[in-house]
Amino acid sequence: MSRLMIWLILGVTLTFLIGPFLIVIFAGMSAGEALAFPPQGLSLKWYAKVFTVESFRASFALSMFLAIFGTLAALLIGIPAAYALNRYDIPGAETIRTIVAAPIIVPGIIVGLALLRYFVVPLNVAITVALFVTHTALVLPYAVRVVSSSLNNLRADMEEAAVILGCTRLQAFTKVVLPNIRGGILAAFILGFVTSFNEVPASLFLSGPGVRTLPIDMLSYMEITFDPSVAALSALLAFMSVAIVFIAERLLGFSRYV
């Protein structure tokens, strides 16, 4: 293939990958009143406005809460699950792995609908609780997968060595296994955090009066107010995600785990 073709393909690919991102950034910098590209004049007033919208603040707090504590809960279940699947010969281990991975495979919109119809409505579950459970479940597959892959790299005889030196099995886990999969756990946390924070389809069904995750709140804001502040907020969120992943990559070689 000629050099020109290679550059052309690379250029087109990058345009489609980064282009939308750039459009959103610039659309948010518009001086005009409506969301448009190219922007009409330049200003940062929409970026400033984002911080004054009351509902954005509330939904940002909710999304942060779900992303942090939902992911922590997923890790609390996922680490022992990954350990058990990895170290013990469990009957039906393959089935368990498939079930754990299901939330990745099943479309979120189905998960959301099913949860609303058969969990939230009949049991009268508070929306916040339902969101927490859903986000935990959606992040769980990533937690199990990422932690599993770092457990795979950890030889089982290291734990036996710890036991021979006097550890109980639990001590061997906390003193030897956990410190050695620390990187994987942190990677799983970041991946889970970003996944949860950006989640739309399932959360769409799980919204109540005043209880919305940030992406859902942005959708409903756009239905009423079509000003560039949504673009500004999107750009800010994208920067936050990129920053988190970038720092993670720098600190622990994030891409090794995913």
Next chain:
Amino acid sequence: MSDAFVSLTDLTLSYGQTVAVPNLNLDIVEGELIALLGPSGCGKTTTMRAIAGLMPPAQGRIVIDGADVTRVPANKRGIGLVFQSYALFPHLSAFENVAFGLRLQKLPQAQIRAKTEAGMATVGLTGFEARKPGEMSGGQQQRLALARSLVMQPKVLLLDEPLSNLDARLRLEMRNELQRVQKETGITMVFVTHDQSEALALADRIVLMKDGKIEQLGTPAELYARPDTAFAADFMGFENIFRVEGDALVSDSGRLPLGYQASAQILAWRPGGVGVGAGPHRGRVIASSFAGGHREYVLDSALGQIKADAPIDVPEVPIGQDVAFDLPQDTARPLAA
């Protein structure tokens, strides 16, 4: 035996329904260096894991220093184990690796420091305290693993294929090191190996195992000179093993009249015990290689392949040519069927 320090009685070890070691009886004397030798799958590693407490026996008893430890968990047995992979803790420094077990015993700081430093000195790793295992060579890691076990002053030190991950030069060094440490500390050591030269060089006694059973037990000299069975003979380098029928040797390829009456059912010769250049039998040279002090031939004969080492002063016979050879009575090892 009354002076047994470690005593395995009717020990049966199994993985699920598969019996790996049926009914093993073995007495180990205090302070000896004993080798469990055998091919992979012979049960040597399983036996070692049972002594360590990592493998609960299906039946039988394990007594160490007068105490029945059959049901004592691995972390309370006071046994050391150096893993084949060393199983060092990669997140801890060399010092912390060695101090790991001492810290669990909640010894005073000063004592931990003193014991750890002494342990590292024993294996010649003074000055490496701050290194992580990943920053050390294979030989250094091996010695670190040894130090980590030794500082615990175990009643018995188990070593799983201690030399197999080292290159030839380090292997010799480590072999001497192990013997020195054993002499200095007087610790009873059990090591597992599939390499007979390692067992012969290092052990006070060798337990040769096959299919979970003890095939033969003896000093290296005994085992080397007088293997009892074809399996033992094969392991000890008797590469020519044939059945005896009347006054002839028999193999799957054919018969060869011996010319003398053999008393055993099986006869075996080392390559060095086969005469080349003279004798009543003839074979064709199919391979020939120079090995320093001697030349190694592979001959095709009525019995199939014969491995023969000729002294270097015997004129070289080219490949493809016939040569006379001898299977003399005085170098033959008689074996039980």
